[in-house]
Amino acid sequence: MSILSAEFRGIDFFGRFTVETQEQYVPWHMTLGFARQTFDESRHTLLNMKLLEHLGSHLGEYPDIILGPQRGGEIPEEELDPAILLARINVALEGFALTTFEEIRALARDLGEELIEHCHDYNMADEVTHVALGDYWLERLSQEQPWRKDRARAAQEEFEKMLSMVREMAANFVGATAGGSNQNGGTPG
Amino acid sequence: MAYVIDQDRCINCWWCRRACPTDTIHYFDQPNRKHWIDPEGCIDCDICAQVCPMDCIDHHPEITPPPEKLEAAKARARAWAGDRRRLKLAVRGYAEAQVLRIAGNGKRENGNGAD
Numbered sequence A: 001m002s003i004l005s006a007e008f009r010g011i012d013f014f015g016r017f018t019v020e021t022q023e024q025y026v027p028w029h030m031t032l033g034f035a036r037q038t039f040d041e042s043r044h045t046l047l048n049m050k051l052l053e054h055l056g057s058h059l060g061e062y063p064d065i066i067l068g069p070q071r072g073g074e075i076p077e078e079e080l081d082p083a084i085l086l087a088r089i090n091v092a093l094e095g096f097a098l099t100t101f102e103e104i105r106a107l108a109r110d111l112g113e114e115l116i117e118h119c120h121d122y123n124m125a126d127e128v129t130h131v132a133l134g135d136y137w138l139e140r141l142s143q144e145q146p147w148r149k150d151r152a153r154a155a156q157e158e159f160e161k162m163l164s165m166v167r168e169m170a171a172n173f174v175g176a177t178a179g180g181s182n183q184n185g186g187t188p189g
Numbered sequence B: 001m002a003y004v005i006d007q008d009r010c011i012n013c014w015w016c017r018r019a020c021p022t023d024t025i026h027y028f029d030q031p032n033r034k035h036w037i038d039p040e041g042c043i044d045c046d047i048c049a050q051v052c053p054m055d056c057i058d059h060h061p062e063i064t065p066p067p068e069k070l071e072a073a074k075a076r077a078r079a080w081a082g083d084r085r086r087l088k089l090a091v092r093g094y095a096e097a098q099v100l101r102i103a104g105n106g107k108r109e110n111g112n113g114a115d
């Protein structure tokens, strides 16, 4: 259910990103790339809705359970720099999602849930493309502006720490200490 | 012996960095904004090469880190492995407890309905 919620947010985020970044005069083929990603996120949403039905549930049976801070009020102007958004969402968040998908895929394989295993394999292939797309455009947009690259890198580092913290909280919730995990969000699992 | 990342093909997904048991893969301190393996902490476990979605991490037997650095890295990996095992057991225990709880609720509901 939380993955389905994330996919819904993916449509919202990348739909807006595709449209709103055009006001910042980004190259037209970047716009095309992110229009394609928005389409991918719609497919992922549909896929997860069908998987939920396959498991005997339906949309609305469970609440939206995305963890993490919710932003209220004005977002500072510099945080809307596409380079920062790419660093946080495409590179950090979607990169992190690869581990999550792999874990679900392995669990599904152990349980003999072939459909879930297959769908997460499919979904993961798209996520790799999304990370690559984000990394490429982050580099292109900031190649003449080292300060912009540094700012995006700092935003990514802060975002990674938040993701690692959420994962560690989940580990603590199930009663395991994550003391031996590495410094890079690699809580053992 | 150590593993090396082909930085031209790396997409910075940080999967190898999350998976490395010795924490020897660097990114934020790299001036070229690419992932890099510090060979002094690499114990040749092959985990990073297996998870890399771009298949851009290779084994380079000609690189030989100092033995004392390798020993320290192996100690880090042992701590990591112990913790990984504890978490796996905890997740399994939690999942089983949840299944039993849900199954228990179902039984009570059915029982109440039948009596």
Ligand code: SF4
Residues within 6 Å of the ligand: B003, B019, B020, B021, B022, B023, B024, B025, B037, B041, B042, B043, B044, B045, B046, B047, B048, B049
């Ligand atoms: S081979 Fe193992 S120790 Fe070496 S960099 Fe890869 S994951 Fe880390």
Ligand code: SF4
Residues within 6 Å of the ligand: B005, B009, B010, B011, B012, B013, B014, B015, B016, B017, B035, B051, B052, B053, B054, B055, B056, B057
């Ligand atoms: S897993 Fe592969 S693509 Fe991802 S950061 Fe590591 S070397 Fe780069």
Ligand SMILES: [Fe+2]
Residues within 6 Å of the ligand: A007, A010, A040, A041, A044
């Ligand atoms: Fe998605």
Ligand SMILES: [Fe+2]
Residues within 6 Å of the ligand: A010, A041, A094, A126, A127, A130
């Ligand atoms: Fe995605």
